[in-house]
Amino acid sequence: MKRFFSGLFTVLLLALGLAAWIWLPWPGVLALVVAITLWLLLTRSGRLAREAAKIGIASLPQRWGASLVIVVGIAGVVGVLVAMLAMGEGFKATLNQTGSDDTAILLRAGSQAETNSVITRDQVPLIGALPGIAKGADGRPLASPELSQVVNLVSKKDGSDVNVQFRGVGPSAWALRPQLKLVQGRKFTPGLREIVIGRGAQQQFRDLDVGKQLKLANQQWTVVGVFEAKDSHDSELWTDADVLGPAYQRGAYQSMTVKLAGKTGFKQLKAALAADPRLKLDIDTTRTYYGKQSAGLTKLITILGSVIGTIMAIGAVFGALNSMYAAVAGRAREIATLRALGFRGLPVVTAVMLETLLLALLGGLVGATIAWLGFNGHTVSTLGNNFSQVVFQFRVSPELLWTGLKWALGIGLVGGLFPALRAARLPVTEALRAA
């Protein structure tokens, strides 16, 4: 009965400890590490724990099979978790970078995405005249009426058909997106069937190179340049909106991107739009608009990654428990001897825990390194909001690596605690007599 309750108490304490551990920000972790190190170095029981841990760690190579189980098991969890989260992170970053706070996008009321929206030609000058829009050097409003058509291209990877955004832009488009840099060739000439392509599109889809001809909408187009934006425009093909429209028999535009004048620009423009009955439009800053597009998928990936990570972690915990129980059983005599010599419970528990955490840390580092080497910058694409591909890169950020290490140490904590307690409770006489 007493054993049952003490077991229950340990489990409860462990759950609390894990919850606190997950919540703990990095300064807290640092403080904890410093505190434990100080204890190990300065106090008597700390010194004893250090000595006991040294013996255990020195014997690790003899048990390399069992140690490897812990390291590889945890490396697997951390690798998969970090890779999945890096995917979500990369997608989010790509879309978030596309938008900024000083530009706004206008769409037909209720249309949610560019593909669905319509902005008629007669609305364009009306919008341009509204207050809150910044003016360019030539005194004209910095506004780009745009049209995007989804076209079929062939993916390089497996030759399958993919949907790609073919965006027609106005002359101000380049000024509205300063992050766009031409890396090869030149901009398209307005009025001609010329295309500038994004870096991501060039990498992912076939037949996109400067100088090449492309057949779209039954017409020949020439690729004249490549730009790099490191955001979702990277997956697009750009041309003059007034060339794209007629090619696809589109009389109207779809969206209007404008540069906001100063801090109050957005408010001014929004109020002016609401006051004009001819303009039934929705307005958002581009940051909000693109941020919204990534929210759903990022959340899904995070949930999926955590669920998969948790199940794998549970498996890894059992593996670690198994190995550490075996280690404690195998060294029962050593541990009993230590205790007979006067080592108390705490140093013995600490020694086993330190050993497990060391292995867990190693596993976490291996997993995080594999995820980082294998996936950081790995380019993939998925179907975005406009029925078209968004090319993005996995982003293994330091925060993710940190999360991975935290998971690793959490698994080590659970996997080491129970075997450590068993080691501390080993009946000394029996253990010495056995074997």
Next chain:
Amino acid sequence: MKYLHLIWAALARSKTRTLLTLLSVTAAFLLFGMLDSVRVAFNSGGDVAGANRMVTMSRLSITQMLPYSLTEQIRAVPGVKQAAFAAWFGGIYRDPKNFFANFSVSPDYLDLYPEFKLPPAQKQAWLDDRRGAIVGASLAKRHGWKVGDTIPLQATIFPTHGSNDWQFTLRGIYTVDDPRQKAQENVLFFHWKYFDEANDYVKGRVGWFIVQPAKGAATDRMAHAIDRLSENSDHETRTQSEQAFNQAFAKQFADIGLIVTAIMGAVFFTLLLLTGNTMAQAVRERIPELAVLKTIGFSDRSVLWLVLAESVLLVVLGGMTGLLLASAIVPMVSAASGGMIQLPGLLAQTWLTGLALMLAIGACVGLLPALRGMRLNIVDALAGR
């Protein structure tokens, strides 16, 4: 079989170790069961046995619409038994979070989809009502719709008379029996004729055609013939099998199959190491006992089989528990998502693949310790050398 109690005793020798290993195996196969069910749900769109429907859509772009006048031309192509059409509507019910597919269809659309079961009376009521709509059972359940309800949809693409508010009357609720196709119950259909009349933008345009080839027709030639109808026009088409279309579309989201394989690869590699270590440990501890078995007359071969059977039994026990757990959890996920995610339960193919994996892993990890047991020299083993 008669040695079962021996194998059992071997497993029960160290209960903690066996239990912990079992739980690890369970976790691995739980993950396998769940991920495989996700993969199946993702990849089996339109993969209906016996249905060899073809899809004709714009070659230029998925959003490009096609002229209604193509309908009769397609129906006249040799080899075409029936052709229906549909158009994407993209309406939103109350909140964009409630996303479900909704499109307008020709009256004969359902004839091509016999797997959508709609009571004949409801079907007639739908056909008779210009503004009528039908929805799948999952979708109706999710929003608590009953036949006769008015369903308001907010248009994102097509306003009607200057407003985005469309209203439909629910006339029927269809069901889909195949568990892999349950996601098809998350769709709302209404009449294309009403769509064509009431929307402000497009007239006489449809999104895509669904073509049913006649029995025994050469589908490749038929697809070519259909695509030739619009060759060099501004609405060139591409005709392909529905299955190919769905798979290509699903793949554009992500190669789920590849991701699942990669994750499971990592999991099973770890599992191999873990159970392998357990078995090696178990045999190492029992060397004197195995020697005794041999002394009393067990052949080398039967010792080999004993150890192999032990490791296979361990993995199969854990694996089956994992798959059972998965088959209990997967429907719970579908239910908890309120019908947003429709995962099929664990299919026979998942159980079979799982079982094959269990046997393979069990044999793999048991082999080395079993060989060690088989080659055991009785005298050395008993002497503890």
